[in-house]
Amino acid sequence: MFTNLKRNDIISNLKNNKFDLLVIGGGITGAEIALDATAGGLNTAVLEMHPKSNLHL
Structure with missing residues (x-):
């Protein structure tokens, strides 16, 4: 899921x-x-420590 929400809102x-x-x-x-x-x-979530991750699904 791609979104424009801020990191805190996503969490x-x-x-x-x-x-x-x-x-x-x-x-x-x-x-x-x-x-x-x-x-x-499976309904899957990925948690990444770095807000600017290179993860692009």
Whole structure:
């Protein structure tokens, strides 16, 4: 999901959603896991420590 919300708003909105999988880290491994999980039908969230991550799904 791409959005223009500020980082704090995005984190706050995570509390209102249920996820099948939470991936910690948006590096190459985290991105691949998230893509595979989403392709398999899982509702997936990725949490990345760095606000300006290079993760583009």
